[in-house]
Amino acid sequence: MKKIVHPYIPNSVPAVQEAMLKEIGANSIDELFDCIPEEIRFKGKLNVPRALSSEYELRRHVDSMLNRNVSCEEYISFLGAGCYQHHVPAVCEEIAGRSEFLTAYAGEPYEDHGRFMSLFEYTSMMAELLDVDVVNVPTYSWGQASATSLRMAGRITKRDVVLVASNVSPERYKIMKNYCGDVMTMLMVATDDKGLIDIQDLKNKLDEGVAGLYFENPSYHGVLETQAREIADLLHENGSLMMVGVDPTSLGVIAPPSSYGADIITGDVQALGNHMNYGGGMGGFIASDDREEIVMEYPSRLFGIAPTSKKGELGFGDVAYDRTSFGVRENGKEFVGTHAALHGIVAGVYLALMGPQGMVDLGQSILKKSHYAAKCMGALEGVKLCYPETPHFKEFAVDFSDTGMTVQSINQKLLEQGIFGGVDLSSDFPYMGQSALYCVTEVQTKASIDRLIEALQTILKGCEA
Amino acid sequence: MAMQREQRVRNFHQAKWDEPCIFELGTEGERGQLLPEVEPDIEAVVGDVFASLPEVLQRKTRAKLPEMAEMQVLRHYLRMSQATLGADLNVDIGQGTCTMKYSPKVNERIVRNHKLMETHPLQDESTVQGTLEAVYGLDEILQEISGMNKFTFQPGGGSQAILTIASLMKAYHEANGEGDQRDEIITTIFSHPSNAAAPKVKGYKVVTLYYDEHGVPDFEALKNAVSERTAGIFITNPEDTGIYNDKIKEFTRVVHEVGGLCAYDQANLNGIMGITRAKEADFDMCFFNLHKTFSAPHGCGGPACGALGVTDVLKPFLPVPLVEKTGSAYTLNYDMPLSIGKIRGFIGVTPVIVKAYAWARSLGAEGLVEAAKVAVLNNNYLLKHIREIPGASAPLSDVKYRIEQVRYSWIDLCEETGVSTHDISLRMADYGFHLWSSHHPFIVPEPFTIEPTESYSKVELDEYLAGLRQVVKECRETPEVVKTAPHNSVIHRVDESVLDDPSKWAITWRLFKKKQGFEL
Numbered sequence A: 001m002k003k004i005v006h007p008y009i010p011n012s013v014p015a016v017q018e019a020m021l022k023e024i025g026a027n028s029i030d031e032l033f034d035c036i037p038e039e040i041r042f043k044g045k046l047n048v049p050r051a052l053s054s055e056y057e058l059r060r061h062v063d064s065m066l067n068r069n070v071s072c073e074e075y076i077s078f079l080g081a082g083c084y085q086h087h088v089p090a091v092c093e094e095i096a097g098r099s100e101f102l103t104a105y106a107g108e109p110y111e112d113h114g115r116f117m118s119l120f121e122y123t124s125m126m127a128e129l130l131d132v133d134v135v136n137v138p139t140y141s142w143g144q145a146s147a148t149s150l151r152m153a154g155r156i157t158k159r160d161v162v163l164v165a166s167n168v169s170p171e172r173y174k175i176m177k178n179y180c181g182d183v184m185t186m187l188m189v190a191t192d193d194k195g196l197i198d199i200q201d202l203k204n205k206l207d208e209g210v211a212g213l214y215f216e217n218p219s220y221h222g223v224l225e226t227q228a229r230e231i232a233d234l235l236h237e238n239g240s241l242m243m244v245g246v247d248p249t250s251l252g253v254i255a256p257p258s259s260y261g262a263d264i265i266t267g268d269v270q271a272l273g274n275h276m277n278y279g280g281g282m283g284g285f286i287a288s289d290d291r292e293e294i295v296m297e298y299p300s301r302l303f304g305i306a307p308t309s310k311k312g313e314l315g316f317g318d319v320a321y322d323r324t325s326f327g328v329r330e331n332g333k334e335f336v337g338t339h340a341a342l343h344g345i346v347a348g349v350y351l352a353l354m355g356p357q358g359m360v361d362l363g364q365s366i367l368k369k370s371h372y373a374a375k376c377m378g379a380l381e382g383v384k385l386c387y388p389e390t391p392h393f394k395e396f397a398v399d400f401s402d403t404g405m406t407v408q409s410i411n412q413k414l415l416e417q418g419i420f421g422g423v424d425l426s427s428d429f430p431y432m433g434q435s436a437l438y439c440v441t442e443v444q445t446k447a448s449i450d451r452l453i454e455a456l457q458t459i460l461k462g463c464e465a
Numbered sequence B: 001m002a003m004q005r006e007q008r009v010r011n012f013h014q015a016k017w018d019e020p021c022i023f024e025l026g027t028e029g030e031r032g033q034l035l036p037e038v039e040p041d042i043e044a045v046v047g048d049v050f051a052s053l054p055e056v057l058q059r060k061t062r063a064k065l066p067e068m069a070e071m072q073v074l075r076h077y078l079r080m081s082q083a084t085l086g087a088d089l090n091v092d093i094g095q096g097t098c099t100m101k102y103s104p105k106v107n108e109r110i111v112r113n114h115k116l117m118e119t120h121p122l123q124d125e126s127t128v129q130g131t132l133e134a135v136y137g138l139d140e141i142l143q144e145i146s147g148m149n150k151f152t153f154q155p156g157g158g159s160q161a162i163l164t165i166a167s168l169m170k171a172y173h174e175a176n177g178e179g180d181q182r183d184e185i186i187t188t189i190f191s192h193p194s195n196a197a198a199p200k201v202k203g204y205k206v207v208t209l210y211y212d213e214h215g216v217p218d219f220e221a222l223k224n225a226v227s228e229r230t231a232g233i234f235i236t237n238p239e240d241t242g243i244y245n246d247k248i249k250e251f252t253r254v255v256h257e258v259g260g261l262c263a264y265d266q267a268n269l270n271g272i273m274g275i276t277r278a279k280e281a282d283f284d285m286c287f288f289n290l291h292k293t294f295s296a297p298h299g300c301g302g303p304a305c306g307a308l309g310v311t312d313v314l315k316p317f318l319p320v321p322l323v324e325k326t327g328s329a330y331t332l333n334y335d336m337p338l339s340i341g342k343i344r345g346f347i348g349v350t351p352v353i354v355k356a357y358a359w360a361r362s363l364g365a366e367g368l369v370e371a372a373k374v375a376v377l378n379n380n381y382l383l384k385h386i387r388e389i390p391g392a393s394a395p396l397s398d399v400k401y402r403i404e405q406v407r408y409s410w411i412d413l414c415e416e417t418g419v420s421t422h423d424i425s426l427r428m429a430d431y432g433f434h435l436w437s438s439h440h441p442f443i444v445p446e447p448f449t450i451e452p453t454e455s456y457s458k459v460e461l462d463e464y465l466a467g468l469r470q471v472v473k474e475c476r477e478t479p480e481v482v483k484t485a486p487h488n489s490v491i492h493r494v495d496e497s498v499l500d501d502p503s504k505w506a507i508t509w510r511l512f513k514k515k516q517g518f519e520l
Helices: A014-024 A055-066 A090-096 A099-103 A113-130 A142-157 A170-180 A199-205 A228-237 A325-331 A341-378 A407-416 A446-464 B040-046 B070-082 B105-111 B129-146 B158-175 B194-201 B219-225 B248-257 B350-387 B411-417 B421-429 B458-477 B479-483 B496-500 B509-515
Strands: A161-165 A185-189 A210-216 A241-245 A264-268 A284-288 A303-306 A315-318 A395-399 A435-439 B150-152 B184-188 B205-209 B230-236 B261-265 B285-289 B306-310 B322-326 B329-333 B406-409 B447-450
Touching: A014 B350, A014 B458, A055 B105, A055 B129, A055 B350, A090 A099, A090 A341, A090 B070, A099 A113, A099 A341, A099 B070, A113 A284, A113 A303, A113 A315, A113 A341, A113 B070, A113 B509, A142 A161, A142 A170, A142 A210, A142 A241, A142 A264, A142 A284, A161 A170, A170 A185, A185 A199, A199 A228, A210 A228, A228 A241, A303 B496, A315 B496, A325 B194, A325 B205, A341 A395, A341 A435, A341 A446, A341 B040, A341 B070, A407 A435, A407 A446, B105 B350, B129 B150, B129 B285, B129 B306, B129 B322, B129 B329, B129 B350, B158 B194, B158 B230, B158 B261, B158 B285, B158 B306, B184 B194, B194 B205, B194 B230, B205 B219, B219 B248, B230 B248, B248 B261, B350 B406, B350 B447, B350 B458, B411 B458, B421 B447, B421 B458, B421 B479, B458 B479
Parallel strands: A161 A185, A161 A210, A210 A241, A241 A264, B184 B205, B184 B230, B230 B261, B261 B285
Antiparallel strands: A264 A284, A303 A315, A395 A435, B150 B306, B285 B306, B322 B329, B406 B447
């Protein structure tokens, strides 16, 4: 049988292999593997599905697989909870797909100048949005960013207790718990019936061992923490830090955490021009002011601007590289590796496209549309908003308990009508009863929200009957 | 007839646009995007929501972002892309350990499908069966390549896979009542820095093995290091030196004898794929970098995936959810009471998983093994020729062959001419090549690491060799040219002193403007 020369493997050509072996002085390719003992050789043929060597066959196979999915472009989606449907500008897609950015990795700040500069510009634009001076090259996701913020607080204050608001994302909490739980004590701070941090519980838990408090604003349940300044004062009087997770799409209209005293700010760049990709679009940011004692505790790459030997040129490089595990292995700050750089570059493109007014418009649109949806849902019989008196952004929790139906069954019926209902909160937050977290962004229209309301009316009426 | 690139280097110059920082571009009032309107009917119902917010929550001043029209943003970033030497453009074999292989374009086309891009991770499982099928399919393929029993794709890169391994070790020993007692992990100096750093995050003490006279981890040192305190070993084979440790099964035996677990960092899988597996060497866990061996592009440093496989004993501890198959339906299993919880959001970087699946399906059983064999052939072809370059050497071992990469040294050349490996790497950029030194610490003096993978043709390997020979020649004849390189790259040599000076470092543009610590 004639050997197949696969298009990805040019030196499969037998004559080329023979020539190369001759130069090496080997009789066969197998001889190159003589160092591997027989005992641990894999014998036989890999039992994997047959090769789809032609591009056509491959594409047809994987396309037909993915085409079994239903996307949020086909159905109306009110899902959020850490991954958000926003419009992705065409220029973001174009830059995300550029060969150079897509296939670069770890070159020097010379031949990869564009990589360094684009990431520097990303951090610089995020710094403007967050109104801070320092932002990292993205880490894996918001959960990782928040977990690192707890570790940073521990090292900065030399304390090992961290407080976490009980209404943070359960998924991010699990990430933080795994990342911090072995060397730090994590205590939950209760929330009150308005969905806000219980100040008395916070006071009770604050002592000289507390490194800081982490909360999210808006919270996982969408509510905006109105007592943030008071909380910051309490923490700072205690020598503790305030770490705040934030939704960057809120920051055109909502005050950035730095304005009410946050020391370390975290969040995710997925919503800034990166497709949801079934949760694959995430990238975490960590931000702070430029205090040396904070900067030196970042584990991430930090890119800085620098002069070159030629006047007028913009150069870049790693700031304080010897902080990192790349520099000093286990003596570095946590660890660093391949994270989510391209998502950061794309988020930079997004912020440049949106500009100051675009981010205001985005925030206004989300505020209004999500409040419209909340108002309509709260007016449905048997349905009530969990925190009707507290301002919210993008997401809000709705309690269906009085309808006699479970969120699961409501969502199943919505699905039949081409609607992804809100995330079911009943197992993660049993005290909230049959509640769901609804998310409304700028991509929803009055018509799509009204369709949800009509569908819910029909479903809930059917239940009464 | 292919042109004879071994004869000469290119008269190269990278694109240089002298492009200003984005904050110096644009004009007040320009817009790059407009948003869909908020319908008047909505406005009528909700009124001015912003005004109703408590004052402390209102943002009063607009963020000082650039104001640019759409095409101007595009052009700026296209210029930035041209100032980036991606693997699609160069013979990218000089970033050893990174497995810079071809990332097939068809796979990029496949994932640019709204049925993947615009799916939400909490959609009903019935609406994402295609994605779950691809994940499950890759899981089965990786099980075969490793001999492990189940994979998680949640880690967003190799380092996060290492963190996951450390977390699994902790959970396993705790479940056996030995969590406190087993507080040490063992790794090796030629393993990726994260093998030492990530376990420390989990509270482990780190013991590092050095190498013996054959350039592989010192077995006697391992025997002295193991004890009832050993939680496990994190080891790579071959390490970044490219030298295969033929005693690897002895290593796992010694660790198992004291009750420790064995984790195999397979970032360097590419040369042994289908040749030898984690299972036959008695490992309990291993991980593959889908953005390296399995062809997903590196994206300037992620998004990525460290796919982690474990034996049945460790499966209950994996992060939730796992993709499983019930009848003909694919499901997400969250019901794992012993799970370590979460490592990253949702199930992982899904497009990377789908690209890896597509790559493996394209090659099939023979193709996967052929990729490994050609990667090793290419590496040994380079090794033969680089050893012949006066001033270059392949230290640590005199074995004739290495696996998929080699950590070389310029020490002889540097002592002779006064140039450094850093200088040489910057001069290579003048000819359109990357050349990476290696991870710190520099155990091999003046190191450089080359990994050709299976993707490059013999003609291209010869062209890279011609580049190396040219720069070596310059080191002897015109060393100043090398010491002041790059000359044909995007920018000239950076004054790095400002980057370590807290009074001058400028991590953002606004900090640069505030500090005015230096002039450009």
